[in-house]
Amino acid sequence: MLSSLRRLFRSNTPAPVIAxxxxxxxxxxxxxxxxxxxxxxxxxDAxxxxxxxxxxxDTRIVLLGDLVDRGPDSAGVIARARQLQAERPTTLLAGNHEEMFLSAFEDTGMLRHFLRHGGRETVMSYGVKRKEYDNATLDELQDIMHKVIPEEDRAFVAAFDTHHLAGDYLFVHAGIAPGVPLEQQKRHHLMWIREEFITYDAPHEHMIVHGHTISAEVDARANRIGIDTGAYNTGRLTALALEGTSRRTIQAVRGEDGTITIETETLCP
Incomplete structure (x- = not known):
């Protein structure tokens, strides 16, 4: 009887691996x-x-992409990211907004898309005045971008990676195409994918750490961890700290009075 019960409740599914x-x-x-x-x-600083x-x-910082657009100081963020990379081991991943930013210099169709999704703030962060921006045609805006945005910044952004592997973890901007080996993933998927990845609940080859899809809090699932907490809108910027099997969050949070405080939480001890 006992052996029958054991067979009844025995699972063919392997125990989940802790990343x-x-x-x-x-x-x-x-x-x-x-x-x-x-x-x-x-x-x-935190x-x-x-x-x-x-x-x-051996510590490394990984920026998951979308450094630019929407917020008021994309130029300053790029400058700080370059400084960070010079100071300590840092991996910078390309997001869909970096792709739009780079394409906008030559493609007016993409420029229009870029400006509609936060690119206006990026252009203005390089010192372009509101009146000059408002009065410019698309072709004129391209010329302005070529003049005010340093080639060094464009080259820096163009060199961003698409992914980073660390043990059981895979860091990407948007996600991956489910069921597709990493070496066969398309760049577009890594930077743009959303619903197909977000709604997929089976295990991936790696635990995926990603941004791109906003959630009010860290979105920790069995197969992925989303850490885009909508900083440009919510005033909450999140870092996920990983060491061994432990997971912690560190968040910079802007209050209603503009004061920034740091909040921490342990997800897995």
């Missing part, structure tokens, strides 16, 4: 910044303090 980054490493993944320089600065307070490790 981990390689031993001796510590990762801080930062969600979509979207031109929020003040939140970005505050979060980087990350540095957190890292210093812990056991020495």
């Amino acid at each position: 981990a980054v390689p031993a001796g490493t510590r990762y801080y993944a930062v969600g979509d910044i979207h031109g929020q320089r003040a939140l970005f600065d505050a979060l980087l 990350i540095a303090q957190d890292d210093t307070a812990r056991t020495p490790a």
Whole structure:
């Protein structure tokens, strides 16, 4: 009887594997910044303090893309990201907004799309006055962008990666096409995919850490962790800290009075 019960309740599904980054490493993944320089600065300071307070490790920061657009200081965010990369190991991933930004310099159709989805703020962050912007045609705006946005910034953004692997984790901007091996993933999927990935609840080859799709809080699922908390709209910029199998969040949060505070939470000890 006991053996029959054991057979009845025995599952052919393997026990879930707890994702981990390689031993001796510590990762801080930062969600979509979207031109929020003040939140970005505050979060980087908090990350540095957190890292210093812990056991020495091989630490890396991963920015999950969409550094630009929507917020007021994309130029400042790009400058700070370049400085960060010079200071410590940092991986920068390309988001769909970086793709629009780069394409807008040559393609007026993409320029129109870029401007409609936050690109206006990006252009103006490089010193373009509102009156000049409002009076310019699309062709004139392209000329303005070529003049005011340094080639160094364009080259910096163009060099962003599409993904980063760390142990059981895969960092991407938007997600992956379910069921497709990593080496066969299309760049477009990694930067733009949404519903097909978000609604998929079966295991992936890796635990996916992503941005792109906004959620009020960190969206931790069995197969993915979404950390885009809508900084440009909510005033909440999130970092996910990974060490071994532990997961923690560090968030820079702007209050109604403009003051930025830091909030932390342990997801997995």
